[in-house]
Amino acid sequence: MLAEFGYGVLLVSFVVTVYSGIAAFYGVRSKSSALVESARRAQLLTFPLITISSITLIYLLVNNHFEVSFVYEVTSRSMPTYLKVTAWWGGQAGSLVFWSWLLAVFTSAVTLRKWDRDAEFLPWVIVISSITLTFFLGMIVVFENPFTRFWLSNGEVVPSMFRPSANATIFTPNDGQGLNPLLRHPGMIIHPPMLYLGFVAYVIPYAFAMAALITGRTDDRWTRITRRWSLWAWLFLSLGLVLGGRWAYDVLGWGGYWGWDPVEIAAFMPWLTGTALLHSVMIQEKRGMLKHWNMILVILTYSLVIFGTFLTRSGVLSSVHSFANSPIGPFFMGFVTLTLVSSVALLIWRWPELKGETEMKSMLSREALFLLNNLLFMSILVVCFWGVIYPLISELATGQKVTVGPPYYERATGPLFAGLLFLMAIAPLSAWGHSTVQTLGRAIWKSALAALVVTGVLFATYTQNIYAVVGFFLVALVLFATAHEFWRGARARQKAQGENIFAALGRLMGRNRRRYGGYIIHISMALMAIGILGIEIFQTETQGTVASGEKIAIGDYVVEYRELASWDSPGEGVNYTRAVVDIYENGIYLGQLYPRIDFYYDSQQNMTIPGQRSTFRDDLYILLVDWQPVSSIGATFKIYVNPLVNWMWIGSITFLFGLIYAAWPDRDPADAPARRKVTAGNRQTSAAD
Amino acid sequence: MQRTKFILGGLLILAAVVYLIASSTQASAEYFMTVDEVKAEGAAVVGQSLRLSGAVVGDTVQYDPQTLTLTFEIAHVTGDNNEIEAQGGLALVLFEAVNDPSRERITVIYVGPKPDLLRSEAQAIVTGKLGEDGIFYAEELLLKCPTRYEEAVPEQASEN
Numbered sequence: 001m002l003a004e005f006g007y008g009v010l011l012v013s014f015v016v017t018v019y020s021g022i023a024a025f026y027g028v029r030s031k032s033s034a035l036v037e038s039a040r041r042a043q044l045l046t047f048p049l050i051t052i053s054s055i056t057l058i059y060l061l062v063n064n065h066f067e068v069s070f071v072y073e074v075t076s077r078s079m080p081t082y083l084k085v086t087a088w089w090g091g092q093a094g095s096l097v098f099w100s101w102l103l104a105v106f107t108s109a110v111t112l113r114k115w116d117r118d119a120e121f122l123p124w125v126i127v128i129s130s131i132t133l134t135f136f137l138g139m140i141v142v143f144e145n146p147f148t149r150f151w152l153s154n155g156e157v158v159p160s161m162f163r164p165s166a167n168a169t170i171f172t173p174n175d176g177q178g179l180n181p182l183l184r185h186p187g188m189i190i191h192p193p194m195l196y197l198g199f200v201a202y203v204i205p206y207a208f209a210m211a212a213l214i215t216g217r218t219d220d221r222w223t224r225i226t227r228r229w230s231l232w233a234w235l236f237l238s239l240g241l242v243l244g245g246r247w248a249y250d251v252l253g254w255g256g257y258w259g260w261d262p263v264e265i266a267a268f269m270p271w272l273t274g275t276a277l278l279h280s281v282m283i284q285e286k287r288g289m290l291k292h293w294n295m296i297l298v299i300l301t302y303s304l305v306i307f308g309t310f311l312t313r314s315g316v317l318s319s320v321h322s323f324a325n326s327p328i329g330p331f332f333m334g335f336v337t338l339t340l341v342s343s344v345a346l347l348i349w350r351w352p353e354l355k356g357e358t359e360m361k362s363m364l365s366r367e368a369l370f371l372l373n374n375l376l377f378m379s380i381l382v383v384c385f386w387g388v389i390y391p392l393i394s395e396l397a398t399g400q401k402v403t404v405g406p407p408y409y410e411r412a413t414g415p416l417f418a419g420l421l422f423l424m425a426i427a428p429l430s431a432w433g434h435s436t437v438q439t440l441g442r443a444i445w446k447s448a449l450a451a452l453v454v455t456g457v458l459f460a461t462y463t464q465n466i467y468a469v470v471g472f473f474l475v476a477l478v479l480f481a482t483a484h485e486f487w488r489g490a491r492a493r494q495k496a497q498g499e500n501i502f503a504a505l506g507r508l509m510g511r512n513r514r515r516y517g518g519y520i521i522h523i524s525m526a527l528m529a530i531g532i533l534g535i536e537i538f539q540t541e542t543q544g545t546v547a548s549g550e551k552i553a554i555g556d557y558v559v560e561y562r563e564l565a566s567w568d569s570p571g572e573g574v575n576y577t578r579a580v581v582d583i584y585e586n587g588i589y590l591g592q593l594y595p596r597i598d599f600y601y602d603s604q605q606n607m608t609i610p611g612q613r614s615t616f617r618d619d620l621y622i623l624l625v626d627w628q629p630v631s632s633i634g635a636t637f638k639i640y641v642n643p644l645v646n647w648m649w650i651g652s653i654t655f656l657f658g659l660i661y662a663a664w665p666d667r668d669p670a671d672a673p674a675r676r677k678v679t680a681g682n683r684q685t686s687a688a689d
Numbered sequence: 690m691q692r693t694k695f696i697l698g699g700l701l702i703l704a705a706v707v708y709l710i711a712s713s714t715q716a717s718a719e720y721f722m723t724v725d726e727v728k729a730e731g732a733a734v735v736g737q738s739l740r741l742s743g744a745v746v747g748d749t750v751q752y753d754p755q756t757l758t759l760t761f762e763i764a765h766v767t768g769d770n771n772e773i774e775a776q777g778g779l780a781l782v783l784f785e786a787v788n789d790p791s792r793e794r795i796t797v798i799y800v801g802p803k804p805d806l807l808r809s810e811a812q813a814i815v816t817g818k819l820g821e822d823g824i825f826y827a828e829e830l831l832l833k834c835p836t837r838y839e840e841a842v843p844e845q846a847s848e849n
Contacts, residue, residue, distance in 0.1 A: 401721035412713035626754035636754040
């Protein structure tokens with residue numbers, strides 16, 4: 001009954017979405033505002049509809065309705081209720097519903113905004129988002145129906161939405177298969193929705209960009225309206241990536257957080273274009289340049305979002321993430337190709353109207369450095385894309401499938417990331433329009449000197465590794481140059497307004513949220529770079545089997561094995577085996593760690609939970625590998641020391657703070673006066689923008 | 690004049706990126722092979738970086754926690770995704786590979802903690818080199834467990 005209801009509501013929302021797209025299209029063609037209004041209301045209706053369908057699905061999940069095949073696949077009786085709720089996005093069919101629901105939330109929110117000044121965009125935004133939603137709902141309704149049930153028909157169990165034969169009866173399995181235990185981790189519960197939030201939110205800037213192309217209103221109105229959208233989308237996407245890394249670090253037990261897995265890269269690619277877009281829209285708003293480029297970026301981001309959803313949800317690439325193989329693959333590829341081709345066609349059609357208002361004059365001007373930043377992001381994108389598709393290319397070209405592993409990505413992206421760090425240090429110091437080596441040099445020499453001193457100290461006391469030294473120099477340069485920018489701005493304001501330095505800094509930042517939020521994000525990137533350099537270059541590991549009371553040494557640490565206990569937790573269906581080890585550093589007792597292995601009976605699978613001790617200097621990361629309950633040999637441990645990795649997470653939190661600071665609504669950015677055309681006599685400098 | 694400078698700069702960056710990609714690809718290329726192909730090539734691929742995929746044969750898994758040495762055999766499965774689909778999906782293909790004694794098998798040695806996902810009929814993707822002794826020495830071990838085996842449709846017996 002409920003399953004039919006849920007499916008029925010999905011069908012209705014599909015029809016409503018199709019109607020809304022068509023009504024908006026004909027409304028704008030026939031200049032009928034009533035029809036457009038009807039489309040807008042239909043669009044609004046999708047939100048409650050998909051919500052009802054989702055609540056039905058969640059109800060089925062929570063109440064063990066294992067006759068529904070999706071419920072059977074992703075839940076089991078022993079799972080706690082909150083995990084059953086989150087199983088909504090734990091499997092393919094459910095996650096597509098989740099995707100559609102988010103899209104309905106966002107498009108409804110958009111259609112509720114005040115449209116008086118941009119009425120011509122409205123129907124086209126509805127058309128674009130309806131097409132996207134139609135595609136996803138269509139995939140669900142036709143191929144990936146989460147409400148499919150099991151039927152006992154002629155002695156066989158068949159999954160089907162409706163009664164497959166006249167005498168078929170509903171078949172209810174006793175228990176479900178349950179969520180893979182590796183996925184039962186807080187990081188894994190929030191990671192997919194964060195990524196999806198980021199993915200879906202990028203549909204909105206794309207819809208506005210396309211509306212701008214179609215209507216021919218090619219000024220920077222669309223970037224101004226969608227600025228916050230892009231920021232929040234970027235925030236969620238970044239958060240999703242970081243949480244995924246944290247999950248891998250805590251759960252996968254290989255002492256790392258990022259493995260250049262194709263699916264990770266699939267989520268990383270829209271992040272790259274999204275980051276480039278965040279930077280280059282500023283050029284359009286300040287200087288009226290790069291209009292074509294911004295269109296290309298927003299189209300790419302949207303296509304990569306769809307492509308990424310498809311990669312995470314299909315088995316085309318060999319990856320730890322891809323579990324499902326499903327018929328929707330070709331449709332996704334078709335949809336990506338179709339949107340890409342038609343968007344590019346639109347862009348070419350409007351190409352002449354998007355001509356820049358000014359020419360780029362100086363190689364060191366702010367806009368030129370922003371362009372360089374964009375080139376570097378695009379280069380990293382190309383590196384990633386090439387790595388992902390290389391097996392397919394090589395197979396087509398030579399018949400031999402050749403793949404590239406993490407060393408490829410590390411080697412190829414390393415110099416590009418270094419370049420980005422360098423730009424992060426110098427670009428904020430350059431002026432719009434025109435900068436020279438002299439002006440830049442004057443602005444940066446103090447920071448460069450300080451960074452050199454720090455690097456010298458590190459060279460003498462910490463490391464002589466050339467990559468590390470270069471990396472640390474760049475990090476120090478970014479930190480000093482950015483801090484100097486805060487100082488310079490605050491000082492200037494202090495002098496001009498006669499405020500004390502802290503009040504001056506506070507007001508300065510409050511008046512320029514995007515700018516100073518951006519600088520905080522730059523600082524966070526430098527902090528994250530410290531963590532990445534630490535774990536990539538200085539990670540050490542050891543392993544050993546020891547009896548109780550014996551020790552394993554690694555670096556300055558000594559790990560002493562005390563005891564081990566193993567017990568069943570019948571309610572959860574898990575067996576826990578937990579080791580107790582004492583930790584010493586240079587002979588000083590630091591405390592105990594408890595690496596453990598959880599064995600899940602329903603899926604017959606282990607989960608290795610490391611014992612971790614985190615400091616600013618390094619992480620001690622101990623894995624329990626194996627144990628002999630009744631012998632003197634004892635237990636086997638694998639131990640990593642991950643220097644500086646904590647800065648990764650400190651950087652992530654700083655990042656979050658900076659982004660929320662930049663994106664926090666103060667006043668509607670759409671109400672801000674539109675940029676006046678920049679004329680030769682009205683050149684803005686970095687201090688005045 | 691300015692324009693030429695920009696174009697030159699752009700070309701330089703482009704060239705650098707192309708060089709980075711090409712050289713990195715060359716330096717870290719791993720040849721995808723199936724167990725059958727490795728057996729057929731034999732000595733020709735000894736010492737080359739290979740990426741090999743196959744079905745883990747559960748009975749052959751041995752683990753020595755003293756040395757963290759993991760030894761197991763993998764059975765041949767086709768490398769072609771479409772063929773896997775045509776044969777009834779990955780889970781079924783893996784199941785048949787393990788239970789077919791006439792399939793080619795290769796012994797894999799991997800040193801490290803025993804991965805949680807290692808079990809019979811898992812798909813192992815191992816990266817490493819083939820030794821003179823015909824044993825595959827893996828540096829990296831990736832496992833994929835199709836969640837859907839035959840159980841995608843639950844067995845009837847579980848009803849009561």
